[in-house]
Structure formats: C-alpha cells, structure tokens
Amino acid sequence: MADKRFRVAICGAGVGGMVCALALARDPSIEVELYEATSRFGEIGAGIGIWPRTWKILEQLHVAEDLVCVLPAPPAHDTEAIALTMRRSDKPEGHDFHKLKIKGSLVVLHRADFHRVLLKHLPPQCKTHLSKRLLRYSQDNSGSIHLQFNDGSTAICDVLVGADGLKSAVRATLLDLEAQAARVRGDAQAAGFLESCIVPKWSGEVSYRTLVPAIKLREKVPNHRALTHNIQYIGRGGYIVAYPISKGETVNFVAFRTSHELKGTEFNGPWVTNVSAQEFQAGFDGWEAEVTQLLQCAEKGMRWAIHEVKPLQSFVSGRVALIGDAAHAMTPNQGSGAGQAIEDAYILATVLGNPLTSIDAIPEALTIYDTIRRPFAQDIAERSFSNGLLFSFDRDNYESEFPDEESKRNKLKELRSSVTEQWKWAWSTTLDGAVAEANERLQKAHAGN
Ligand SMILES: Cc1cc2nc3c(=O)[nH]c(=O)nc-3n(C[C@H](O)[C@H](O)[C@H](O)COP(=O)(O)OP(=O)(O)OC[C@H]3O[C@@H](n4cnc5c(N)ncnc54)[C@H](O)[C@@H]3O)c2cc1C
Known part of the structure; x- marks a missing residue:
C-alpha cells in the first residue's frame, strides 16, 4: 500500500463492477x-x-476491439442508421410503426461474450x-471500511463501490446506516424514506428471455427479419424484442407482458425462474405471423419479474x-441498465483516478460523481418506464380515444416523435461533457480548499 493513494473494494463482478475495476486499474496508484x-x-x-455513448467508453478502455470480433460487422461511428425497427404487431396484419434512427450503431x-472480454482485459494487479x-460493512473512526462476507471472512478498504446489483447489500447497509443517523437526529420521516428504498419495487412488468438458434428460425422462415435486424414488435399489453447475436448464429428473444396498474405492488412468485415455452406464448394470441413464428421457435426460457430501485x-x-x-x-424498456452501469463506473473511475483525489478528498470526489450521474441515470430510468407504457399502449387508451382514422394517425405521429425523444440521449455527446465536468468540479473544489 506504500506507493498507493488508496484501496478500492468493488463488490459485484457484473458488467458495472467489471468495467469499474478495469477503468480504475489503469491508475497504478489505486x-x-x-x-x-x-x-x-x-x-x-x-x-x-449497447448504445453509442456507452460503446465509446468500451473503446476508450480498449475492450471494444475484442468485442468487434463477435459482431457480424464493425459498428458505424458517425453515420446515421436504423438502430431498431418497431412494428405494431398485435393484429394479424402488422405494420411498421417507427424506425429509430441514431448516429452510430x-x-x-x-452477454457471455461481453463478460469474457471484460475478464480478459482485467489486469493482474x-x-x-x-x-x-x-x-454488511461498517466504517471505523479512521475512515477505513470493514467488509463482512458470508463465509465469515473480512476485508478492509478505503473506498467501497457497491456494484452488487438489484438486491445490493451495499445499498441496504448504506441506507440502513443513514436511516439510523436520521433517527438519532429525530427525523423519522427521512429515516422512513431511506428504509423504504432498501427493497426494490415491482414495476408491473414481467419479461421472458431465451435464445433461439438462428438455424431453427431460418429453416422455418428463411428471411425472418429477426435473423438480420434489431426488431421490436409492440402491441397492447406487451412487446417482444429480437435481434441476432454471436455473428448471427443466435437470435436473442425477450418478451414482455405488462400490468402497469400493479406497479409498486409485491410480485407474487419468484423474481427469476425457469419457465416453459407455453408460458411465454400465452399472451401473444392473434399477433402477426412473424411473432408467432418466432414464438414457435422459442423453447424453455427464464421469467424475470422486473423490479426497480426507488429513486x-x-x-x-x-x-x-x-x-x-x-x-x-x-425497467429494460430503453435497453439501458447496463449502459448506465458502465457510465457510472467510468465517471466514478474518472473522479477517483484524478490525481487531486487524495484519501481525504474521497467524499468530495464521490459527491461530484453523485451530482453528475444521479440525475442522468434517474432520468433514463423514468424514460425507460415511460417507454414501457408506450410500447404496450398503456399510456393512452388509444383505440377508444381515437376512433377515426385521422385522429389515430395524429396520435401515432405523436407517439413516434415521443419514442424518438425518449431515445435522444442514445446519440447525445454528454459523456465527454460529463468527464470534463467531473474534472472541472474537482479542480474547483481543490482550488477552494
Ligand atoms: C430482460 C432484460 C433485458 C435487458 N437488456 C438490456 C440491454 O439491452 N442493454 C442494457 O444496457 N441493459 C439491459 N438490461 C439491464 C441490465 O441487465 C442491468 O442493468 C445490468 O446487468 C446491471 O449491471 P450491474 O453490474 O449493476 O448488476 P448485475 O449485472 O446484477 O451484477 C451484480 C453482480 O454482483 C454480484 N453480487 C450480488 N450480491 C452480491 C454481494 N452481496 N456481494 C458480492 N457480490 C454480489 C452478482 O452475483 C453479480 O455478479 C436488461 C435487463 C433485463 C432484465
């Protein structure tokens, strides 16, 4: 530790934890x-x-070059292209609803390919x-953080990064300690709010995930769109996303059923479980042929009850x-949870990696991370939920409210521009801005000390 500025412990080696480790390990003083x-x-x-801004991070960490090897074609950078074709599919005659164009790919x-590449790039140090x-963790008077693991072992660090996912033990401890402090201050309301954020809440959405061998789908429908395109079939009460992965050998399939009126209630059953194909086919009777063909190729898969962490x-x-x-x-309705984890990891590594961040300045650096990342990530979470309403036509009862053709057309136009608006961030350049802002804020804080 003599030549090190401080010790960082990261709990959780999912995509967020791995990228954080990779980004921090570039600095030999940590x-x-x-x-x-x-x-x-x-x-x-x-x-x-992975959307373009997040892809830029993977390029900067030099993992993108290995990921390109498993793509059918290298991603486009500055050209505008269709990222996702959305179809209205809940009737036998489906139709194109919206083509989402973005700058980049x-x-x-x-996921396994992605994780393997991240692991390969993790340096031995x-x-x-x-x-x-x-x-659980606790902090002593010197500021050191003590970690307790379920095998009875312990460890010490100077900074703890909670990258331990939905049911995070780091979040639970952090909120519990803050709630205890609020009670000591006599602020029962603040304590109650903090405690209410510990357990995630059900979003009212359930997703079914499986992988379909491309060969199986090709045999059934040689030119099925999902063999070559990122496609989303939307309709009342649910939607399906399908796209080719692993150089086109596999089609990723996710089906969503939504009951948004149940948001915030307790999900009745295990949050993640194996299910039969019949279970995911059930809600899509009467949908267009492309959907039925895809569903017929899907074998058993997993059901995920989608939970959210309260802001x-x-x-x-x-x-x-x-x-x-x-x-x-x-919710995964903007395909962004992992992207946001990667962006958090990168900005956190930026503030910790800045040479101005001495061990004493860590809380200040973390506050800067929070100021930059929290509004952005929470905004995306909100947009993501709202996309779910849109894709399952839960936001408006549009069939009954817009009975004639013209009002329906106008409503569709409005929905399409809303979809584009929701995804605008995907090709924005705020990442560079966020990095510059983090460094600038650190500089200012340092100058003020
Ligand atoms: C159906 C679906 C589709 C999705 N599609 C996309 C998409 O296309 N694009 C996108 O960006 N996001 C997508 N997401 C979201 C994305 O999967 C998550 O947001 C992302 O995996 C979160 O990464 P993480 O590293 O924060 O957490 P996780 O991936 O959950 O990793 C947490 C890690 O911590 C470990 N862990 C847990 N508890 C502890 C503990 N107490 N101590 C130590 N380790 C612990 C776990 O074993 C795990 O390895 C999707 C999600 C769903 C459900």
Missing part, C-alpha cells in the same frame, strides 16, 4: 480488489444492447475474489458509492 458472490465469473445466457452482443458475498436521494455516503443496478435498477 489498489483495486473485486469481490464476487458467485463461485465463478460469468453472465446469464441472453443478449445485451446499437451494438448487440451475447486487480485482485479478484470469488465466493465472497458481502453481508435514491444520493448514490454515495462518505467513502461508499453505488453504481449500476445497486443505485438505479430500472
């Missing part, structure tokens, strides 16, 4: 240890979409520990920071 609850590094068998990957499930008042406390789902688990 000691990085990564603790993962499971007994091996890995990801679930499913696809993932929506890169779609197999970043120490990794498997089968280490964090139970937190802060992602940080003292020397502890939350990133990714631990901070802002959101």
